[in-house]
Amino acid sequence: MEFLAAGFIEENIVPKFNYWVYVILMMIGLFAMITKNNLIKKLIGMAIFQTAIILFYVSIGVKAESGIPILGHEQHHEIVEEGRASSEVIKKEKFANPLPHVLMLTAIVVGVSTLGLALAISQRIYGSFNTLEEDEILDQLRPGGHD
């Protein structure tokens, strides 16, 4: 009954709803990957699954006051031309954490590579089985053991 307590929602869901939504998206994707019968649908599920993880990582990097992790012109000018110390000019809480962004660039690339390869393989499967439904493919394979 803990879930119904009023304090639970304010403490655990409201400040962290991004994390909750990422879990929901991930569960949707995972469910599709496991249960969908059509190979393309499985791949759409896979892509949703991967973007959910990327959402999680990007959410780590956000700060309440933050903007984009690129120095503005004035700050750039102050540091490079006027020679002021960067730690004075740059306020950390004004910049989003750049590390998760970098990691997720890589993860997006990995995601599209996997998707492309999987699509190529599903085209080959379609070429030799003439269907993309998993159960129909397994039916075709059943009578003959090896080929």
Add this chain to the structure above:
Amino acid sequence: MKLFGFIAVIIVGALLLAATGDFPAWGDAGSPASQGQVSSFYIEQTINETKVPNMVTAVLADFRGYDTMFETVVIFIAGIGIIAVLRTFGDQASKAPDGPEADNDSGDLIVRTTCHMVVPLIQLFALYVIAHGHHSPGGGFQGGVMLGASYILFALACGLPAAKRRMGERRAIIIAAAGIIIYAGWGVACLLLGGNFLDYTSLDPILPGDEQMARSHSMLVVEIGVAFTVTAIMFAIYSNLSTRGRLEKGL
């Protein structure tokens, strides 16, 4: 299967949600990940160490350049993997239509004309994105995808054979490999000049400016390498997937 999948998903979801209670609140600037030494170093010292205002580019191409090299390798693997899996090499497949007028063999006149006008603009913007990645969002990867997309657009509007004459399969593979050779070769150059692999400061003697500028210039070089690979592979992926590996006529 449905029930099993449902149970598995619920277990995983419960596991993940159980941990969210333990996380710092979303957007908390004092969370370990945001407050930590590594993140502070990237935010505060990037400009001093590399003279690049875009922290993401600097971390991507320099601090974690080793990761990015493998990211490029991943793209390369996807490209040659798709060719290896799907491509059917045959005599009839390699026969290209001849004559320059084959450009106009397909598609609507308006579409073709618009495409001929838009593609140079896209490519110009893509080059800008690659070159300006130090100061604004973008970089080799994004620019490369856009360059590749311009070829895809061309193939959609004017037919794959016309696009293939501009970016044939062999040429695409060579460009893709050349991109990684630029990247990794730049790292090896650092190694030959006495630094560690990808230690751009050791290139200071042969590049203009001081050590920090050497880093900045080197980042541009590796971004160009990334752009080469991504451009070629994106087009190769599209051309193979849209023709089931026969590379005849596109969509």
Add this chain to the structure above:
Amino acid sequence: MIWQFDIIILIFMVLAAIIALRVKDLLGATLVFGIYSFLICLLWAEMGAVDVAFTEAAVGAGVSTVIMIATVFSTARRSRD
């Protein structure tokens, strides 16, 4: 970050994800998936991850959708689930 935008986009994203998986026409599913990618790209721009948003716009909403459509065209368009 603007949390009102955040909530709206997240709700649309969950809807788009569910629709993409429910639609039986694979071409439709692919297009809804393109919408999903575009929404997530907006979300990242809103969270300050501009480089990631740029990449997602080019890759997720652009190239992935195109190669998925290419696959749907050269295979079957109907799906049973």
Add this chain to the structure above:
Amino acid sequence: MTEHFSALILLMPLFGALLVTLLGRERRTACWLTALVCLAASSAFAIGNICQVLASKSGDLRYRMGGWQESAGYEVGIELRVDMLAALVVAMVVLVGFVNIIFAKTRVGSEMKDKVAFFYALKQLLIVGLCGIVMTNDAFNLYVLIEITSLTSYALIAMGNRRAALSSFNYIIMGTIGASFYLLGVGYLYIKTGTLNIDDISSVMQSGDLWAHPSIMIAFVLIMLGIWTKMAFFPLHGWLPNAYSYAPGVVGSFMAPLMTKVMVYVMLRVMLWLFGGEYVYSSGHIWGELIIWMSIIAIIAGSFLALACTDIKKMLTYLIVAEVGYMVGGAWLMDGAGILGSMYHILSDAAMTFCLFLAASIVILRTGDHRLTAFTGLFRSMPLTMTGFTVGALSMIGLPPTCGFFSKWYLISGAIEVGHWSYVAALLFSSLVNAVIFFRIIERAYFGRIEGVESLPVDADGSPPVVLDRVPYSMLLPLLMAAGSVLLVGIYNEVLAGWLRAAIPSL
């Protein structure tokens, strides 16, 4: 130059792969030579690396990519870390790759047809990925490299027939789930610690006393689930038998010995270095006992499934599932000898699986039959091949002086020390089943009647192959090298165990 060895091990096959793609699909011999030379150089560097680790005082080499020094005690760049275990596993990876390149020469033409160059390129990139996994000290870099190995193996497997394409698709689904779980686990660690370097994460968790936090525990569970999916630990093994047995012969004989073993290495790395033995083995967790029981189930189920197989390659893949159970169980025994056995078994299992897969490929090639009945009477017509097979089989059963005996010895002595008799029983049972399986084959091969012998398919180049056992030297030699390595790893077990013992962190 010597300090760059660890980077050069990776770079040689990377450039080799790029050169091979540049050479194009027409120049097959040139592609083969390029791959051979690059992997030979890489092997030389790997052996040099072992010598360096032996010579170093601290027992581990560190190599900072990009030359980024640490800032206030935290690594800002990516660091490679090579200790004795890593050096040995890297050497194992590149040597198996090198020998397999020799083996592939005659077969690759007929199995890959026009795609020989792509095969060599993907294969070398797979080696790059495996070496990188073993050496990196960065949790996220590990993910990227895991994906490199996965993508190359999806493509390599899918180059086979239509069954291979289907099993590759299943492998993609399972592999992506596994890798994504790993990535999530790393994200959970990052949100709590703010760093990605494995040593730094460990020290932050130590100093901040984060052990009690549920998210750390869930990170551990997620990372373990991801790695187990990748290494085909029993309930998650579904993708492995089909993928490896339907893959083209030259691919299967290379991937089977390496992929699961390297993932076991990653598991040990995560357990002992990232989280630390103190946390993993602490009695507060329910998982210790549970996982040993799961590995016992894996061993028994793998053995039974192998016993039921009539297809030689399928049988070997189920034996891999059982062997993974050995290693996971050994690693969780909470005991130095068990961990040592697990580490030593990584090396010995790679040697013996490699040997058996090579022998099986040769037999399948010669007889054109992949059922166990193909072995009938083979001792008379192919004595050398069967000798190699027998050495691998004896090692699988666990008879001295093969390496399989010593790894079982370490595992069993570890289990006895902590009094886990059911694990001992499972190991002995699996030995018994292996004995039944292999003696059945060897008996058939030795006493069975010879039937009609077909002629060998002509070499890919059109030149008549040099024949001994009616098998070209380029296939026989790798088999004998693999068999030799089974014996060598066994005979020098004292030396190897001494080296590995020094690499185990204190529990």
